[in-house]
Amino acid sequence: MKNTHSIGHDVAEAGACLRLNVNRLRFAAPVSHVYNPFDYAWPVFEAYCRKFAGGKKRVVFFGMNPGPWGMAQTGVPFGEISAVRNWMELDGRVAKPEREHAKRPIEGFDCLRSEVSGKRLWGLFADRFGEPEHFFRENFVTNYCPLVFMEESGRNRTPDKLPAAERTPLLKACDAHLKRVVELLDPDWVIGVGAFAEKSARRALESPPLKIGTILHPSPASPAANRGWAEAATRQLEDLGVW
Numbered sequence: 001m002k003n004t005h006s007i008g009h010d011v012a013e014a015g016a017c018l019r020l021n022v023n024r025l026r027f028a029a030p031v032s033h034v035y036n037p038f039d040y041a042w043p044v045f046e047a048y049c050r051k052f053a054g055g056k057k058r059v060v061f062f063g064m065n066p067g068p069w070g071m072a073q074t075g076v077p078f079g080e081i082s083a084v085r086n087w088m089e090l091d092g093r094v095a096k097p098e099r100e101h102a103k104r105p106i107e108g109f110d111c112l113r114s115e116v117s118g119k120r121l122w123g124l125f126a127d128r129f130g131e132p133e134h135f136f137r138e139n140f141v142t143n144y145c146p147l148v149f150m151e152e153s154g155r156n157r158t159p160d161k162l163p164a165a166e167r168t169p170l171l172k173a174c175d176a177h178l179k180r181v182v183e184l185l186d187p188d189w190v191i192g193v194g195a196f197a198e199k200s201a202r203r204a205l206e207s208p209p210l211k212i213g214t215i216l217h218p219s220p221a222s223p224a225a226n227r228g229w230a231e232a233a234t235r236q237l238e239d240l241g242v243w
Contacts, residue, residue: 041075070115080118103154
């Protein structure tokens with residue numbers, strides 16, 4: 001059996017492999033800019049894996065791809081800045097993407113914007129588990145796709161909206177990464193944060209004996225999420241038997 005330090009290292013290495021695979025891909029208009037936090041915020045993501053990914057987990061949560069004010073700034077999945085810096089006590093140098101969109105600057109831990117999805121997700125876990133060590137003892141949070149896609153206007157473009165010729169190789173790389181992370185962490189449950197994530201898990205993973213479920217995505221773009229997201233997600237996890 002691998003020690004916990006080795007598993008955390010291997011989860012980070014899986015991220016490094018995904019970084020190389022997605023960096024080979026090319027995306028055409030209307031996508032004008034692509035950010036990969038694994039490039040410019042790698043030290044923080046690596047520290048996150050080494051600190052919290054060690055050992056078998058009971059539950060792996062994962063979302064679709066980075067938000068512009070969360071993982072795009074910190075390198076941590078759903079990485080709302082105050083949650084990463086103050087709750088997880090992680091920090092590190094965040095550089096700049098090779099091509100930066102003027103409306104979506106990367107300021108790292110100096111960014112003054114808050115990622116609502118990350119604030120809600122990590123806020124729920126902090127309220128329920130208290131110290132991060134209590135949460136991460138049996139849980140881990142990752143992302144399916146590490147890339148942020150933007151149009152010339154600065155509008156976000158999610159991976160599911162890419163044309164098939166671009167989407168297919170991207171999903172292939174992300175499926176392989178998710179499968180590897182699950183292999184390393186050996187969870188009982190994989191919980192997709194949102195319908196796209198759950199669908200990806202069901203495609204990429206061999207379900208039995210692994211259990212796959214979903215919770216409502218905490219995005220403020222979802223009217224349902226704005227009507228008491230934490231309560232709704234808690235209820236879903238209780239109904240599944242995860243909590």
